[in-house]
Amino acid sequence: xxxxxxxxxxxxxxxxxxxxxxxxxxxxxxxxxxxxxxxxxxxxxxxxxxxxxxxxxxxxxxxxxxxxxxxxxxxxxxxxxxxxxxxxxxxxxxxxxxxxxxxxxxxxxxxxxxx
Amino acid sequence: xxxxxxxxxxxxxxxxxxxxxxxxxxxxxxxxxxxxxxxxxxxxxxxxxxxxxxxxxxxxxxxxxxxxxxxxxxxxxxxxxxxxxxxxxxxxxxxxxxxxxxxxxxxxxxxx
Numbered sequence: 001x002x003x004x005x006x007x008x009x010x011x012x013x014x015x016x017x018x019x020x021x022x023x024x025x026x027x028x029x030x031x032x033x034x035x036x037x038x039x040x041x042x043x044x045x046x047x048x049x050x051x052x053x054x055x056x057x058x059x060x061x062x063x064x065x066x067x068x069x070x071x072x073x074x075x076x077x078x079x080x081x082x083x084x085x086x087x088x089x090x091x092x093x094x095x096x097x098x099x100x101x102x103x104x105x106x107x108x109x110x111x112x113x114x115x
Numbered sequence: 116x117x118x119x120x121x122x123x124x125x126x127x128x129x130x131x132x133x134x135x136x137x138x139x140x141x142x143x144x145x146x147x148x149x150x151x152x153x154x155x156x157x158x159x160x161x162x163x164x165x166x167x168x169x170x171x172x173x174x175x176x177x178x179x180x181x182x183x184x185x186x187x188x189x190x191x192x193x194x195x196x197x198x199x200x201x202x203x204x205x206x207x208x209x210x211x212x213x214x215x216x217x218x219x220x221x222x223x224x225x226x227x
Contacts (some may be wrong), residue, residue, distance in 0.1 A: 011163070042121075042217045043206075050213065058212075091158055093158070108156065108158050
C-alpha cells in the first residue's frame with residue numbers, strides 16, 4: 001500500500017482481556033518495528049523484525065506481549081490479560097532495510113484504552 | 116535509563132523567529148541521529164537526519180547540528196512558521212541494535 005496501515009485505530013478493552021493489533025507495512029519494506037507512546041511519554045521500542053531473521057524482542061515489557069510477522073509482511077502485536085498500564089498509542093513503522101540509514105514510515109497508530 | 120533526552124517538554128516561538136530544539140544522548144555507540152515531527156492523531160514523520168561523521172546537515176529551513184564531544188544535537192528551524200507547530204522527537208541509532216531510540220519529545224508552538 002501507499003503507507004503503513006494500522007487497525008483498529010481505536011480499541012477499548014476491559015482489564016484482563018486479550019487484544020490484537022494489526023500492522024500492514026509498505027510493500028517491499030523488509031524491516032518492521034513496533035513502538036508505543038504512553039501519555040506524556042516518548043516512543044518506547046517494543047520489537048523489531050528484519051526479513052527472515054529472528055526478531056529483536058528486547059523492548060517487550062512483559063511476557064504478556066508477543067508479536068509475529070507472517071510472510072514477511074503483516075504483523076500482529078498481541079497483548080494478553082491487558083492491564084490499565086498497557087493503555088497507550090501503539091505505533092508500527094516499516095523501512096526499506098534494517099540498516100537504519102533511512103527514516104521509518106510510521107502508521108497512525110492504535111490507541112488502546114484498558115478500562 | 117533514558118539514553119536520548121529532550122529536557123524541554125515545550126517551546127513557544129513567534130512566527131518568523133528561529134526555533135531551537137535540543138537533544139542529549141548518553142550512548143557513545145549511537146552513529147546516526149534523526150528528527151521526527153508528529154501532529155496529533157498521526158504517526159511521526161521523518162524530518163532530517165545526520166550521520167556521526169558530520170557536524171551539520173541542512174535541508175531548507177531545517178538544520179541539524181551535532182556536537183559529538185558534548186553528546187548533543189540540536190534542530191534549528193528558521194524562519195519558524197505556524198505549520199511547524201507539532202511535537203518533535205529526537206532519535207538515535209546505534210551500530211549494534213538497528214532500532215531507533217527516541218527521546219520524549221518537545222512540543223513546539225509557533226505563534227502567528
